[in-house]
Amino acid sequence: MKQTMNEQQLQQRVDELPSEIKPKRDLWQGIERAIELKAQQQQKPEAGNSKTRVINFQPLALAASVVLAVIVFFNYPDAQQPVPEQLTAVEMIEQQYLQEKQNMLVSFGKPDLTKLPNNIRQQFDEIQSARASLLEALEDDPQNPDLLNLLKWTQNQELSLLEQLYSPKWQTI
């Protein structure tokens, strides 16, 4: 019968554990690239690679949409030419989400989402179904802030799922 190690022996083994372990690959290059990217983002928020743009697109796009909406709203009465139909909040949020999703898929090399494993496909279907239900509810109550927030949250879930599936890791930045 195998004799189990006593507490003192275990403690001794723990004390002998190496305090340092070297990773298999050199991690510095990835760190340096990430630092470089962060510096570029801070200096020129509009610059950066496609991945960074995709990740940070949402707040920028939202801010831009708000500014655009305000400009359209204040200029509308003076406009001489026909003004394009004003977007509703739902349309703006949807437009922004579709744009962001499109950018994301392009940056990931347009992966074929129909070839995902069933369990992941099911997750996408559930999110899409939730989004469809929310859009339907918003048709009756288009300004409901809770529904709008839920819609944004649902869209973010899908984008986050996409990012986790296809986003390159640090070393490939």
Place this chain on the structure above:
Amino acid sequence: MTLQGQQTVIDAKQLFASKQEQEWIELAQNGDRQAFQQLYQLHIGRVYALCVRMIADREQAEDVAQEVFVQVWLKLDKFRGDSKFSTWLHSVATNTALSHLRKQKNWLQRVFSLEEAANSEPVINDHPELSDLDKTILRLPEKARLVFVLFAVEGYRHEEIANMLDMAVGSSKSHYHRAKKLLQEWL
């Protein structure tokens, strides 16, 4: 050389290393990446050891170790020298690793069932660089592993661990006890 002489040489070397590190910290705080690279070279071994023991996956541990240094670079101006740099770096590493595990768990729970996620075992054969004890630690259930690594290897107190892992102090002690028993059985 006498024992006293040897000790003097060791003390002098430590003093020099500490001054050198302080210089690199100050240079890095002023944006010097080469100095930051020196800090990386000095500490990557300890940071990676912590990450791989906590995360139990080599590739993920490497990614998290990278993230730790990116975070440190971004937060470097907040380091005022109230504690040792290595202590501060270690707390950034611990928090980054825990945050990674939480995200990972949420992700696994969303895609797979909780049960499947909890039963997923680390690929221990993928760690030729680890000692037998390390490989055995990686086989521990996640909570038991985290508590054991933080308490027995990293020297945190149960109160600190309970706070970090959002659990009662008693639970931390109980996970530690369980980890010890499992390790004693397996080794």
